[in-house]
Amino acid sequence: MINDEYFMQQALREAEKAFDEEEVPVGAVIVIQQKIVARAYNMTEQLNDSTAHAEILALTSAYNFLGTKYLPDATLYVTVEPCLMCTGAIYWSKLDRVVWGADDVKNGHSHITSPNFPFHPKTKIRTGILKQECALLMKRFFQQKR
Secondary structure, eight states, X not given: OOSHHHXXXXXXXXXXXXXXXXXXXXXXXXXXXTEEEEEEEOOHHHHTOTTOOHHHHHHHHHHHHHTOSOOTTEEEEEEEOOBHHHHXXXXXXXXXXXXXXXXXXXXXXXXXXXXXXXXXXXXXXXXXXXXXXXXXXXXXXXXXHO
């Protein structure tokens, strides 16, 4: 069955790629009409670019694939709550929905602001999808680094 859990599993696969490449394990997919149009994972170390977050890379990939600068019919699935930089990019994309797994109390946007800001006013938010699996991958990564 194709649902939010299915697409979050796809984002988790991207996060596992990041984990394997010693990147902070965050993965993202963008979906339109039940089809994945973009996939990405954090590549900040590999690209030597602090802005190369999974969300940003997935948005850029979707824009290029679709030949557009807005994604009003799309859903972004990301394994960890977006940071403030990524929420700014998400705002401008005009996504229909944003779905994330684990909250990020240290770097996520929500500890700074209210739950829907700074997302576009029409963007719907859903959180906690495969939360434990997403959080466990992050925990394993940082335990390895210590």
